[in-house]
Amino acid sequence: MLNYPRWKKILISLLSVLGILAAIPNFLTDAQLAKYPDFLPKNRVTLGLDLQGGVYLLMEADLTEVRKEKLESKRGDIRDALRKAKIVLRSSIRNNAIYINLTDKSQTKKALDVIGGTVEKLGGSLTGRGVDDIDYKVGDDGIIVVRLTEEGLKIRSNEVVNQSIEVIRRRIDGMGTTEPTIQQQGEGRILIQVPGFDDPQKLKNIIGKTAKLSFQLVNESIGVNDRVPPGYIRYPMAESERRPGAPASLVVSKRKILTGENLVKAGLSYDQDKRPAVSFRFDRIGGKKFADVTRKNVNHQFAIILDNVIISAPNIRSAILGGSGIITGNFTVESASELGLLLQAGALPARLTVVEERTVGPDLGSDNINAGKIAAIIGLLAVMVYILLTYGAFGLVANFALIINIFLIFGLLSTLGATLTMPGVAGIVLTVGMAVDANVLIFERIREEFRNGKKAMSALDTGFEKAFSTIVDANVTTFIAAIILFQFGSGPIKGFAVTLAIGIATSMFTAVSLSRLIISLWAVRKRPTTLKI
Numbered sequence: 001m002l003n004y005p006r007w008k009k010i011l012i013s014l015l016s017v018l019g020i021l022a023a024i025p026n027f028l029t030d031a032q033l034a035k036y037p038d039f040l041p042k043n044r045v046t047l048g049l050d051l052q053g054g055v056y057l058l059m060e061a062d063l064t065e066v067r068k069e070k071l072e073s074k075r076g077d078i079r080d081a082l083r084k085a086k087i088v089l090r091s092s093i094r095n096n097a098i099y100i101n102l103t104d105k106s107q108t109k110k111a112l113d114v115i116g117g118t119v120e121k122l123g124g125s126l127t128g129r130g131v132d133d134i135d136y137k138v139g140d141d142g143i144i145v146v147r148l149t150e151e152g153l154k155i156r157s158n159e160v161v162n163q164s165i166e167v168i169r170r171r172i173d174g175m176g177t178t179e180p181t182i183q184q185q186g187e188g189r190i191l192i193q194v195p196g197f198d199d200p201q202k203l204k205n206i207i208g209k210t211a212k213l214s215f216q217l218v219n220e221s222i223g224v225n226d227r228v229p230p231g232y233i234r235y236p237m238a239e240s241e242r243r244p245g246a247p248a249s250l251v252v253s254k255r256k257i258l259t260g261e262n263l264v265k266a267g268l269s270y271d272q273d274k275r276p277a278v279s280f281r282f283d284r285i286g287g288k289k290f291a292d293v294t295r296k297n298v299n300h301q302f303a304i305i306l307d308n309v310i311i312s313a314p315n316i317r318s319a320i321l322g323g324s325g326i327i328t329g330n331f332t333v334e335s336a337s338e339l340g341l342l343l344q345a346g347a348l349p350a351r352l353t354v355v356e357e358r359t360v361g362p363d364l365g366s367d368n369i370n371a372g373k374i375a376a377i378i379g380l381l382a383v384m385v386y387i388l389l390t391y392g393a394f395g396l397v398a399n400f401a402l403i404i405n406i407f408l409i410f411g412l413l414s415t416l417g418a419t420l421t422m423p424g425v426a427g428i429v430l431t432v433g434m435a436v437d438a439n440v441l442i443f444e445r446i447r448e449e450f451r452n453g454k455k456a457m458s459a460l461d462t463g464f465e466k467a468f469s470t471i472v473d474a475n476v477t478t479f480i481a482a483i484i485l486f487q488f489g490s491g492p493i494k495g496f497a498v499t500l501a502i503g504i505a506t507s508m509f510t511a512v513s514l515s516r517l518i519i520s521l522w523a524v525r526k527r528p529t530t531l532k533i
Contacts, residue, residue, distance in 0.1 A: 004520055012513050016404050019506075022411030043414040047195060048421030048495065049181070049360055051372075054195040055203050058356035061164055061188045063157050066350050070148060070156060071098060074134060077118050078146065085114045098146040105142050112136070115146065123155040131155065157188055163349045165190055170345035171206050181419070189355065195419070200359050210307050210351050211342040213260035215290070216252040218301035218313060224249065231255075235303065238311045240330040250310055252303045257293045262286025266343035268336045271328050276336040278327040280343065287323020295319035306339075372425035379429050380406075383436050391443050394533050397518050398439040401510040405435045408506040409499070423496035431503025434478070438511030441474075442467040447533050456528045464516050471512060479504045 022041045025033055036042060049056060075091055075098045082089050087110065088103040102111055121130035133152040139145055161184050172180045172194060181193040197203060219232055224247050228234050236249045262282045269279035282290055293302075294316045304312040304327055312327050331339070384402065388395040409428055413420060446463030454462060479501060486497035 019408035019411040023407040056358040062351040100144040222251040267340035276331040281324040405510040421495040423492040424499040427499030435507035
């Protein structure tokens with residue numbers, strides 16, 4: 001049907017204009033964009049690491065530390081459960097296992113039942129019970145040996161990596177960077193790409209700190225050279241807190257009053273003397289507990305410990321009510337902001353180490369952009385010249401639709417906030433050829449119908465109708481391939497899949513709808529008797 005209803009003409013025109021308006025900010029300088037009307041879209045396509053430079057880090061979680069912490073935690077659970085059952089024991093950890101030696105061997109069966117009650121199911125779902133976190137047995141010497149199961153460790157390791165990714169994402173987002181890529185790569189490894197960031201050391205400092213925060217009471221009666229009694233531990237003072245005549249370390253209770261998990265907010269603040277500090281606020285439970293502890297320990301010290309280092313050890317002058325306070329010390333504005341960001345984002349569940357580090361300079365990124373531009377322009381011009389020489393005036397329509405198609409691709413990428421990488425540029429170049437392919441199918445079908453004796457108007461109508469199903473089949477199969485690439489690919493492959501999928505959708509629109517509308521308007525107005533195609 002060459003006669004388009006008015007609503008369809010308006011819809012196709014409106015979509016084309018909106019696509020152009022959404023794409024225009026990508027072709028403006030910053031100064032020009034600042035003068036761009038506020039009621040028009042101003043989003044730009046975000047350039048990836050390979051196009052604008054930035055920092056690439058591959059980090060590995062210390063899963064050995066996770067195993068040790070899990071063993072210590074499980075040992076405490078089992079010991080508490082056995083003592084509650086009035087079973088006397090001695091326990092130790094060695095060779096990645098918990099060894100439980102019962103004073104009364106006749107209680108072995110009872111002890112095994114109690115230990116069985118501490119088994120935790122990991123990875124469970126509505127359809128499955130999950131796997132046991134431990135297995136246990138009695139050795140020939142009558143000692144009960146408890147080990148972590150490999151399946152449970154694997155599940156716990158995946159949880160640690162996923163938690164680390166979320167914490168890293170919160171920390172990087174708090175730095176104000178744009179579109180970082182943070183994803184798991186292999187077992188226990190995390191890939192981090194931050195486009196536009198040029199300080200890898202600062203990024204490593206922000207990401208690499210475990211940031212495990214705790215509040216613990218200080219034992220003021222134990223000197224620097226005194227032996228540390230059971231139930232206490234000695235931690236060093238932070239370098240910024242060391243002063244002449246003051247102790248370089250303090251002994252604190254192992255019992256933690258509060259941890260960073262109770263924090264709901266932390267950030268840069270200032271003390272009464274207008275010096276940089278870090279303000280914090282606890283949740284309801286944490287605030288109540290903090291008030292109770294400080295009320296009972298007025299005129300005593302408590303230590304604020306970050307990653308086993310005391311960053312502040314103030315005296316409690318009065319009960320701290322309201323669940324908030326500030327951490328003072330020799331902070332700069334930058335260091336206080338950084339500490340506030342770390343505390344706000346939360347602690348990493350495991351220590352991370354840098355396995356691989358790369359910095360892509362902006363010069364290399366601009367070289368990639370220029371190379372991509374040259375490839376796209378050459379490809380576009382070659383295709384447009386070929387189409388024009390082959391199909392004449394109909395080629396002009398196809399070329400116009402091709403230009404609109406490119407605007408639509410950039411408009412959609414800008415609207416979706418997608419990140420464009422070099423593989424994404426390759427996807428755009430590929431869709432240029434695919435967009436013309438649909439027009440070629442239509443024009444060849446029109447040519448064939450006209451040569452077979454049909455009148456010009458009938459040939460146009462039949463050509464579009466019969467080519468439609470072929471175009472849909474070809475594009476749907478390619479679209480399925482793009483979905484599979486996006487689902488199972490990673491990094492650059494996903495970028496290629498996104499631009500390919502968007503290009504397929506826009507080329508379908510421009511070839512089947514926009515080109516047909518333009519040709520229909522011309523045909524209805526001119527009523528041609530012959531076709532130069």
